[in-house]
Amino acid sequence: MDGSEALVRASLLAGCRFFAGYPMTPFTEVLEHFARLLPEHGGVCINAESELEAVGMAWGAAATGARAATGSTGQGLSLMQESLAEATLAEIPLVVFNMARSQGDYFQATRGGGHGDYRNLVLAPQDVREGIELVQLAFHLADKWRNPVVLYGDYLLAHTQESVAVEPLPLPELPPKDWAVDGSRSGSGVSRAVTPLGLGKVGQRDFGQEGKAQYIATKMPLLEREVRVDIGWIDDAETVIVAFGSPARFVKYAVQQLRAAGHRIGYVRPITLWPFPYDAVRAAAEQARAIGSFEISSGQLIDDVRIGAAGLAPVTFLGGVSTDHSGFGVGRLLDVEEVTARVLALHEGREQPPVPGYEEYAYALAAHQQEAAP
Amino acid sequence: MTAAGGAVRSRGTVTIAVERCKGCELCIPACPPRVLTMSEQVNRLGFRYPELHPGCTGCAACLLVCPDFVFEVFRYETPVEHAAATTAAEGAAR
Amino acid sequence: MTEQHRREATGGDLGPVLDTSAPPAATARLVEAHKPDLLLTEDHSLCPGCGEPLAVRAFLDAIAELGMTSRAVGVVGIGCYTMFSGTIDVDLVQALHGRAPSVATGVKRMLPDAVVFTLQGDGDMVNEGLQEVLHTAARGERVTCILLNNGVFGETGGHMTATSVIGQRTKNTLDGRDAEQHGYPILIGDLIARLEGAVYVARGSVHNAGAVARTRRMFRRAFETQAAGAGFTFVEVLTMCPTGWFVPTADGPDELQRTLAEVHVTGELKVDGHVRTTAELQAENVAKQREVEAQLAAGGLDETS
Numbered sequence: 001m002d003g004s005e006a007l008v009r010a011s012l013l014a015g016c017r018f019f020a021g022y023p024m025t026p027f028t029e030v031l032e033h034f035a036r037l038l039p040e041h042g043g044v045c046i047n048a049e050s051e052l053e054a055v056g057m058a059w060g061a062a063a064t065g066a067r068a069a070t071g072s073t074g075q076g077l078s079l080m081q082e083s084l085a086e087a088t089l090a091e092i093p094l095v096v097f098n099m100a101r102s103q104g105d106y107f108q109a110t111r112g113g114g115h116g117d118y119r120n121l122v123l124a125p126q127d128v129r130e131g132i133e134l135v136q137l138a139f140h141l142a143d144k145w146r147n148p149v150v151l152y153g154d155y156l157l158a159h160t161q162e163s164v165a166v167e168p169l170p171l172p173e174l175p176p177k178d179w180a181v182d183g184s185r186s187g188s189g190v191s192r193a194v195t196p197l198g199l200g201k202v203g204q205r206d207f208g209q210e211g212k213a214q215y216i217a218t219k220m221p222l223l224e225r226e227v228r229v230d231i232g233w234i235d236d237a238e239t240v241i242v243a244f245g246s247p248a249r250f251v252k253y254a255v256q257q258l259r260a261a262g263h264r265i266g267y268v269r270p271i272t273l274w275p276f277p278y279d280a281v282r283a284a285a286e287q288a289r290a291i292g293s294f295e296i297s298s299g300q301l302i303d304d305v306r307i308g309a310a311g312l313a314p315v316t317f318l319g320g321v322s323t324d325h326s327g328f329g330v331g332r333l334l335d336v337e338e339v340t341a342r343v344l345a346l347h348e349g350r351e352q353p354p355v356p357g358y359e360e361y362a363y364a365l366a367a368h369q370q371e372a373a374p
Numbered sequence: 375m376t377a378a379g380g381a382v383r384s385r386g387t388v389t390i391a392v393e394r395c396k397g398c399e400l401c402i403p404a405c406p407p408r409v410l411t412m413s414e415q416v417n418r419l420g421f422r423y424p425e426l427h428p429g430c431t432g433c434a435a436c437l438l439v440c441p442d443f444v445f446e447v448f449r450y451e452t453p454v455e456h457a458a459a460t461t462a463a464e465g466a467a468r
Numbered sequence: 469m470t471e472q473h474r475r476e477a478t479g480g481d482l483g484p485v486l487d488t489s490a491p492p493a494a495t496a497r498l499v500e501a502h503k504p505d506l507l508l509t510e511d512h513s514l515c516p517g518c519g520e521p522l523a524v525r526a527f528l529d530a531i532a533e534l535g536m537t538s539r540a541v542g543v544v545g546i547g548c549y550t551m552f553s554g555t556i557d558v559d560l561v562q563a564l565h566g567r568a569p570s571v572a573t574g575v576k577r578m579l580p581d582a583v584v585f586t587l588q589g590d591g592d593m594v595n596e597g598l599q600e601v602l603h604t605a606a607r608g609e610r611v612t613c614i615l616l617n618n619g620v621f622g623e624t625g626g627h628m629t630a631t632s633v634i635g636q637r638t639k640n641t642l643d644g645r646d647a648e649q650h651g652y653p654i655l656i657g658d659l660i661a662r663l664e665g666a667v668y669v670a671r672g673s674v675h676n677a678g679a680v681a682r683t684r685r686m687f688r689r690a691f692e693t694q695a696a697g698a699g700f701t702f703v704e705v706l707t708m709c710p711t712g713w714f715v716p717t718a719d720g721p722d723e724l725q726r727t728l729a730e731v732h733v734t735g736e737l738k739v740d741g742h743v744r745t746t747a748e749l750q751a752e753n754v755a756k757q758r759e760v761e762a763q764l765a766a767g768g769l770d771e772t773s
Contacts, residue, residue: 044577049603053570056563056600060543060574064560068574086564149565181575183582186558187506187537195562199554202508206554382483385767390488396516398710398717404677406619410737411482414540421516427482431767434499435677441521443503443510449768456483 001164003128003157004029007097007319009166010135011069016095017043018061018068020054025328026155027073027099051076055083055096062092063194065180067139071097074105078113084148085114089180089196089216091146095138096120099153101328102321103245104297106248109150110274110304115211119220122273123146124152124244126230126252128162134271136169143174145223152273155329229277230269231284233259237266239347240284241318242305243294244270247334251294252339254297258347265347273301281308292346294318296333318342320355332356383453386432389446390424397421401436401445410436428456499768504528506537506557513551517717519707519724520549520616522674523683527585527614527703528556530687536583536695545597547589548622566597569604572611583691585612591621594630594656601660608665608699612690615656615702618709618729626712630654633731637714653731657704661738667699669738673706673729675721678760681769686736704733707715 001009008030008305011019019038021031030173031047033047048054054070061068072080077098087094098105104115107113109122111297121141125131185191193201198213200206207215233255234240243251248269250345255267266288268280281304285291291313293302319342322331332338333355345352395417402410403426409429412422424436424444432449491498503510506528514520531540537558544553546565553562568586577583586593588671593601593615601613619632626639633653635644645653661669668690672683683705690701706728708720715723735749763769 018574020561045758046573046577048570050599052567053504053600053603056567056570057574057577059563059567060561060571060576062574063571064541064575066578068578082564083567090562129636181541181559181561182579183539183541183559186540189508189557191557191559193553193560194561195553195560196564197550197562199551199562201554201557219715329536384486386499387486387492387496388488389491389502391510392489394510396717398517398720400517400721402716402718406761407601409482411485413485425485426488427485429483433677433764433768435764437500438677439522439674439679441514441516441518442512443507443521443525446491446502447499448492449499450492451495451497454492454494456486 001161002029003131003153003160004099005033006128006162006164006166007131007135007151007153008033010035011044011084011095011139012041013166013168014136014139016069016139017066017068018058018197020057020070022048022051022054022072022076024073024076025075025246026101026158027071027097029066029158030071030097030099046249051079052083058094058333059083059087059092062094063181065182066159067093067143069095069097069180070100071102074098074100074108077105077108081114084120085112086196087148087211088118088120089116089212090194092148092150092194093142093146095142096148096150097153097262098150099155099158101155102323103154103247103295104296104298104300104321105152106273106295106300110276115218117220119223119274121147121149121193121223121226122152123149124271124273125157126245126248126269128157128160128164129369131157132166134163136171140171140174141226147223152245157164157247168188221274224275226272227275227277228271229280230271231267233266234268236264236285236308237288238264239292239343240266240268240288241292241294241343242268242270242281242301242302247296247319248338250334250336251343253336254343257340258344260323263344263347265343276304276308277306278304281305281330282310282312285309288313291315291347292318294339294342296320296331316346316352318346318352324353346371380425382428383455384428384430384450385453385455386430386431386447386449387428388426388436388448390426392423393417393419394442395421395444396442397423398441399445400439400441404435406433406440407431425464485747505532508555508557512555514548515711516709517710518548518719519618519674519709519720521709522680523616523705524549524552524556526680526684526705527687530684530691531558531583534688536691539582540582541575541579541582541619543568543575543584543586545586545588545592546623547592547616549587549589549616552587565592566595568592569597569600569613571613572613573604573607574608576609576611580610583612583694585614587614588616589622589633590615590617590619591629591734594654596609598630598654601656602663605660605663605666605700607700610665610694610697610699611695612701612703615704616707617704617728617732618707618712620709620712622709622712626709631656631732633727636727638712655732657702657732657737660702661743665740666702666738668693668701669733670702670736671704671706671734673724673734675706675708675724675729677764678757679734681760682756704732706734
């Protein structure tokens with residue numbers, strides 16, 4: 001089956017009963033599989049009229065205690081940002097699929113494109129097999145923390161055909177959802193409210209706006225214990241490459257090949273993009289001479305790599321903006337030879353090779369842009 | 375309504391939560407027998423509030439139009455009569 | 469208007485002021501309590517003369533009367549009425565500005581036996597959330613969207629919304645809304661009535677007791693229709709906002725009738741899938757108002773009609 005179907009089947013295994021989405025490449029197949037499979041499993045899938053409505057519907061479904069999800073690609077998630085920020089305040093357990101067109105949604109996912117102080121957990125599978133596990137983990141973490149969780153996927157993950165078994169992931173039991181709304185406490189004097197606001201029901205806990213802000217601000221750092229990372233060949237590595245998602249598979253393969261040829265290179269692969277495994281990067285930077293951040297973007301992951309490296313070793317940007325002619329998919333940089341060449345260049349202290357064929361599109365300064373404004 | 379001999383009969387009555395009233399006066403024209411008037415005094419919030427005179431029918435129109443849930447409405451088992459003489463004298467004194 | 473009443477009222481024939489501080493000593497039955505059962509407190513921070521509490525009372529009473537209390541779930545929008553999310557004794561989900569219909573959709577799909585309603589203002593529903601309510605209606609979602617329409621953004625100071633009528637004075641149309649500069653109002657109830665997924669669409673008002681009573685009946689019909697699984701239901705309620713309209717509180721009802729009610733015509737706009745004409749509605753409004761006034765004069769409203 002293709003990756004999209006595997007992710008959907010993993011969601012069903014996790015007990016997902018509601019999905020709403022709006023078609024957009026390369027996310028569309030996820031919606032199609034949910035539309036076909038959810039009703040067969042007693043769930044509901046709605047083809048929402050906009051991404052804004054999709055996240056709203058999932059919010060409502062999740063508020064009743066059902067495991068609910070929505071998704072899109074980066075542009076669609078941009079539309080959902082207010083809701084993701086406020087869903088964090090309302091403590092809505094929501095799983096959000098970003099089948100991204102590049103790794104340039106890293107900031108959106110980890111910093112959040114919404115307003116205010118909030119964090120969403122972000123999981124980035126490297127392949128379909130890991131995707132099946134991380135989807136189930138996503139629903140678990142969303143319920144455990146009552147927080148939105150973003151599943152950062154990509155075109156390759158969505159469309160790769162792999163022969164995989166969708167197996168259940170053993171996870172601990174979670175307490176019942178007493179907070180969920182179902183009408184049963186209406187008229188009781190202690191009816192429930194699921195709300196991002198600090199306003200409480202008369203006779204019940206009332207945070208007030210400031211109290212609510214404190215409550216969420218103190219909650220966010222507590223999620224950092226969910227950090228996950230995959231590291232390889234770090235102990236004696238002179239050069240360490242940091243990468244996530246499908247591109248990380250290419251990096252790992254390149255590193256493996258170079259190791260076989262005698263080069264002391266290692267890798268750090270964040271599995272959770274937030275919380276970011278700063279400790280693992282720091283440990284690598286303590287002994288390595290060079291850290292490389294490989295990403296298919298103009299450089300977003302590298303900010304966190306620099307924070308982690310804490311100046312202990314220089315951090316170099318590897319990779320770049322790379323896509324296919326449609327703008328949706330895999331570009332020329334996602335190629336074992338290209339990746340290997342870049343990793344080796346860093347390791348041998350050489351300049352990064354330019355991205356082939358892109359020079360003609362480089363931005364040229366106009367006369368009035370040469371100098372900084374006074 | 376006026377009974378024989380000039381006495382006024384009330385078929386109903388209300389309680390008025392004076393301190394909750396915000397003086398909007400929507401109840402005054404809403405009352406079909408026109409037995410509500412605004413007070414001269416003000417409540418703790420500084421608002422004048424409605425006062426009830428004989429003749430209430432217990433129709434609950436005042437309750438329906440009051441944004442502040444000031445009224446509670448009752449209907450008497452037997453209509454209550456208010457003496458006419460006292461009524462006119464006290465009314466004139468106001 | 470107020471002074472006239474005061475002069476009329478203290479003409480001297482009214483008699484003594486009666487003691488209304490406690491329930492009567494003589495045997496009497498309670499017709500109606502201070503507040504609906506589903507409201508936790510009478511206290512609220514809304515302005516004097518605000519029509520919104522009247523509409524809230526009407527739908528809370530309808531839910532209780534229909535015996536739907538223990539399956540009622542509300543989705544509240546953002547506006548002055550948001551404060552009711554702390555005082556309405558119903559399981560609630562607070563939504564973002566304009567987003568209540570999609571949230572209500574998710575709730576209802578997971579709880580098909582619940583009676584799900586949204587509570588939104590005109591700024592929330594018709595400005596920010598126009599897309600959401602139209603799609604929810606078109607899809608025929610079995611929810612009841614409730615619109616409190618006062619033609620202004622009350623909470624932020626009384627500015628014009630998409631339902632403000634031509635000539636209506638608001639914070640940013642102090643000389644009255646002008647079609648040339650500000651365009652035309654959207655008659656949301658009428659728009660929704662034309663969508664096939666919407667099966668019961670009504671527009672009530674709270675400018676007098678009769679209108680409030682009619683509105684309560686509209687709510688009952690809407691919730692009954694939802695419970696029967698027929699499709700999307702919609703109840704719009706024209707409410708007074710004397711603060712936003714810059715009129716004295718006692719003049720709110722007249723201002724409502726002079727402005728909003730002229731354009732957003734009240735009545736049952738669509739019943740059993742049949743859309744009614746404005747002429748039909750206007751004729752019916754006159755007849756109903758007379759009927760209600762007669763009932764009130766006779767001593768009480770007939771709750772069954």
